[in-house]
Amino acid sequence: MKTRDRILACALELFNRQGEPNVSTLEIANELGISPGNLYYHFHGKEPLVIGLFERFEDELMPLLDPPLEVRLDAEDYWLFLHLIVERMSQYRFLFQDLSNLTGRLPKLARGMRGLINAVKRTLAALLASLKSQGLVVSETQALGQLVEQITLTLLFSLDYQRVLGREGDVGIVVYQVMMLVAPHLQEPARRAAEQLAGKYLEV
Amino acid sequence: MKTRDRILACALELFNRQGEPNVSTLEIANELGISPGNLYYHFHGKEPLVIGLFERFEDELMPLLDPPLEVRLDAEDYWLFLHLIVERMSQYRFLFQDLSNLTGRLPKLARGMRGLINAVKRTLAALLASLKSQGLVVSETQALGQLVEQITLTLLFSLDYQRVLGREGDVGIVVYQVMMLVAPHLQEPARRAAEQLAGKYLEV
């Protein structure tokens, strides 16, 4: 494994554990057992490091956003889709712990993040539209647009929310929250099923 | 106005504008036209400053959380209540821009914040229960519990969300989002009314 990659991996680990603002380049170098100068040779500071990690995240997430919309999909596909996204986000959770700061400090990151978020929203909307066309979803288009916003907000901040409350954040609770968010918009048989299934997610 | 209060006011201003991590005590002193030493005399660093501001926020918010539950209140009271809370939060928005970091760094703040959040949740739940007892709200208790969580999450992070998206965050959009969150749980006449009224909030 190349040093460059080891640095990225180690930085990700430390950022996730302690929060990006609380990790210095020196700390990363020490943890890896290399010199600060060496780290600087590969990455000129923390910013390129963060950008590098974000690009990885982007590369890993984008493929998940291709919606297989051809055939009829049901609510369960929706949950699976959400689960995959949340899973991936939690691997790079430091990006979302300090979202405001990071995007404020790094305009490049801000642009990239906005692009990603929009891609996620498009996919969410497409999936919802598909459910609606099958009669599984009943609400108006306006309400569904707002629902997409709510889901996105929840995806971005739910782990933070859990952390602030002192619960340790796990992936399951995010999926649970989103399911409960969608449930009121579902037609009655599917609705109850969703609420039941959501409960299962909490226990895991 | 005493120096101590001027410091607090100025710090609040700068924190809100630039984000707490991006403001140094030196900067605050310069802005005020006093010396760093003087500032240090009043507040030994940024932490007591942040705590001081939080305590003010607490004092201002708590009175709003006394729910006047005696008489029948309708959905409109709910919106007003939300509006007041959001308004107050936006005056201390720096607290929420870096919630994770701040609560991570300052355990005292974390405790206080959790207390406040719980108080808000209790009030939200009480109001919803009141609406339900009048038949205005139809959903199950489980769903309502989850709704309270969602509203709280939205209150805490919606401004952040707007900022990340590049829209400048205003108070109206938060109220709008929360209203749309509650709407699906309302009985039909009230529901449509809520969605209509919500639209108005966007234009302001």
Next chain:
DNA sequence: GTCTATATCGGGATAGAC
């Protein structure tokens, strides 16, 4: 590519005069 050593810089902290 990697190391050691040093330079630079900014924020936080503190002493002592007024």
Next chain:
DNA sequence: GTCTATCCCGATATAGAC
């Protein structure tokens, strides 16, 4: 209470040897 003048420290940056 307020100022000036330091000091300390950690983080970033960079030069030059291996």
